[in-house]
Amino acid sequence: MANLNLKPNNVLLRPRITEKAALGADKLNVYVFEVTPGATKKSISASVRDAYGVKPEKVRVAAIPSKRVFIRGKKGVKSGGKKAYVYLKPGDKIELI
Numbered sequence: 001m002a003n004l005n006l007k008p009n010n011v012l013l014r015p016r017i018t019e020k021a022a023l024g025a026d027k028l029n030v031y032v033f034e035v036t037p038g039a040t041k042k043s044i045s046a047s048v049r050d051a052y053g054v055k056p057e058k059v060r061v062a063a064i065p066s067k068r069v070f071i072r073g074k075k076g077v078k079s080g081g082k083k084a085y086v087y088l089k090p091g092d093k094i095e096l097i
Helices: 021-029 040-052
Strands: 013-016 030-035 060-066 067-072 075-076 081-087
Touching: 021 081, 030 040, 040 060, 040 081, 060 075
Parallel strands: none
Antiparallel strands: 013 030, 030 081, 060 081, 067 075
16 A cells, blocks of 8 residues: 655655656646655645646646666666656746756
8 A cells, every 4th residue: 555644855856857757848748757766646636736736737747667687797787667647728837957
């Protein structure tokens, strides 16, 4: 079961700034954040509201799977995680940089 006692400043880890996320922010007003694995949609929405001062229209969550990688000839594991897609109203913006 998810931890419902997460504080708003502990839910959002960092924004995911990729080419795909930047296009979504420009055209669709969707922002992508890496979040803690125990975060819920309600806690993510509250965190965005507290941190950036905008109310999300909806929040979608996706799990990032862990992957096997080779680094300098050695096997390793790239850890996974959780990301959240935060949809805003057409007039709202989030300044990430």
